[in-house]
Amino acid sequence: MTQATGTDIMEPRLALGTGAYGGVMKAMFGLEEPLRRSTLEPALRELVKTRASQLNGCAYCIDMHTKDARALGESEQRLYGLSAWRETPFYSDRERAALEWTEALTLIAGNEVSDQVFARVRQQFSEEELVSLSLAVAQINAWNRLVKPFRPAVGSYQAPARQS
Numbered sequence: 001m002t003q004a005t006g007t008d009i010m011e012p013r014l015a016l017g018t019g020a021y022g023g024v025m026k027a028m029f030g031l032e033e034p035l036r037r038s039t040l041e042p043a044l045r046e047l048v049k050t051r052a053s054q055l056n057g058c059a060y061c062i063d064m065h066t067k068d069a070r071a072l073g074e075s076e077q078r079l080y081g082l083s084a085w086r087e088t089p090f091y092s093d094r095e096r097a098a099l100e101w102t103e104a105l106t107l108i109a110g111n112e113v114s115d116q117v118f119a120r121v122r123q124q125f126s127e128e129e130l131v132s133l134s135l136a137v138a139q140i141n142a143w144n145r146l147v148k149p150f151r152p153a154v155g156s157y158q159a160p161a162r163q164s
Helices: 019-030 032-037 042-056 059-071 076-080 082-087 093-106 115-124 127-150
Strands: none
Touching (some): 019 032, 042 059, 042 082, 042 127, 059 076, 059 127, 076 082, 082 093, 115 127
């Protein structure tokens, strides 16, 4: 295995939060407010954001949301197992439903969200929570699509000391 060299690491294309990009970020951050007011657990939201970012290959967002999840008390074991969540005993039925919903919505192109997936997620989430969960998935997918092409410096994000 070889170590990455300066030519292997992608250089940032635009600085996040500057110029025209700053207005887009402000609007995207506004979508976070209804999620903060929802009854979705903050740690669950971070698992969803991490899983969607894994599927989309967004290194910056994976780095950010695993750091935020750890700041909420999430274990390393559960974060490491997230990409293979179906094969591990680390997640509750509610978390499994949220992760399955996340994958269905993230990989929606050319795929139908089946009645079976909907039924499983609906058993775990109220109507209001399901709408909030869907917004969380849509939002992180939008972030992945805005962040990944502009290549912010991965590893630069610092999570708050301890979130609640």
